[in-house]
Structures are given as structure tokens and as C-alpha cells.
């Protein structure tokens with residue numbers, strides 16, 4: 001989520017004039033900090049979103065709805081711009097064009113929302129005022145986008161290494177290759193260690209994955225998968241998983 005200061009700045013630029021306290025209220029609701037809603041609830045609960053927008057409209061009028069839609073647009077644009085900037089096609093497109101593509105993807109989501117929950121006038125108002133090029137450049141200049149891109153680059157590079165390792169475990173434990181994604185996720189999860197006892201972290205990750213991954217498997221296959229997970233844990237504890245030492249691709 002971009003810092004709210006960014007939402008305010010873009011809102012001003014678009015000509016939305018809401019009192020500070022109303023913008024605070026809208027941003028807190030959209031980020032799930034009040035009203036018993038989940039963070040980014042609007043991503044997977046359209047009925048809830050519709051209810052929230054209707055309430056905002058009744059309480060604060062049209063502008064509050066538009067500000068809420070802008071919040072969605074900016075949060076989505078941040079995600080998609082970052083993702084485009086870390087895809088290989090950015091090398092062909094160039095950074096600005098990639099960022100534009102990210103903004104357009106976010107705009108597509110708003111169009112989808114309006115198809116599902118209405119508020120056509122407000123969506124049209126917003127999309128009629130957004131300057132795609134300007135917003136793309138604005139997002140590219142955000143520190144949040146830069147650090148997201150960095151994290152994704154590191155994640156992708158590590159995933160490549162983990163895939164090679166996963167193949168090794170698959171062969172050694174005679175597992176079906178459908179388990180490759182699960183093993184990769186397991187390695188990422190181990191590497192997400194943030195401090196505390198390493199053994200404790202390993203145990204809790206293992207417990208969670210053993211249950212989920214072996215569900216529905218025949219006993220023998222489940223045992224082989226368990227053995228592979230245990231070996232991965234041992235390798236991680238011994239510092240043999242490449243959790244850190246990946247330079248972002250150029």
C-alpha cells in the first residue's frame with residue numbers, strides 16, 4: 001500500500017477536495033484499520049466493497065466514493081507497476097512503457113469493478129481525469145515501488161536456484177515432479193526466517209508443510225515427501241540453501 005501521503009497528493013492533482021479527516025477515514029477503512037474489515041478486503045470481497053462505498057456516499061457524498069476508488073487504483077497500480085518493472089519484458093519495453101502497462105492493468109481492474117458493483121459515474125469521473133503517463137512516472141519515483149521491485153528481483157532469482165535444487169530432491173527421494181512448486185515454496189518459507197531460534201523456525205515451517213503437502217497422498221508417497229522436506233530442513237540449518245546470496249539480475 002502506498003503511504004497515504006501519495007493518495008493525498010494524487011487526489012489534489014485530480015481536483016478532489018475532501019477534508020483531511022474524511023480522507024483519513026476513507027484510507028483507514030480501505031486498509032482495514034477500522035470497521036472490523038480486513039486489510040485490502042476489497043481485493044476479494046466485492047459485496048463488502050459495494051456496501052462500504054454506499055455507506056461512504058451516504059455519509060460524505062460522491063467525493064468520498066471517488067477518493068476510495070482512487071485508493072484502490074493507487075494500491076493496484078503500485079503492485080502492477082512494480083511487477084512490470086521486474087518482468088523480463090521491461091528490457092524490451094523500457095521502464096516508462098512498463099510502468100504505463102502497470103497503470104493500465106490497474107485501470108482495467110477499476111473497469112472490472114464498475115461492471116460488478118456499479119458506481120459507473122464515479123469510475124468514469126476518475127478514469128477521465130487520470131493521466132496515465134503522469135501516474136506511471138509518479139509511481140516509478142516512489143521508494144515503495146523501488147523496494148518492491150528489488151524484493152521481486154531477489155525472489156525471482158532465488159526461485160530459479162530453488163527450482164534446480166528442487167529437482168535434486170525430487171530425484172533423490174523418487175518424488176513426482178508435481179511437487180516441485182511445493183518444495184520451492186517450502187524453501188522460500190524456510191528462508192523467510194527473521195530471527196529467533198533457527199531450529200524452532202524450521203520445526204514450525206516443517207509442521208505446517210508436512211500436514212498440507214502430504215494430505216491425500218498414499219502412505220508411501222507421503223513418507224518420501226516427508227523425507228525430502230526433512231532433508232531440505234537439514235540443508236537450511238547447515239546453511240546450504242542459497243537464501244541470501246543472490247544478486248538481483250541486471
Ligand SMILES: [Zn+2]
Pocket residue numbers: 001002030031071075
Ligand atoms: Zn491501501
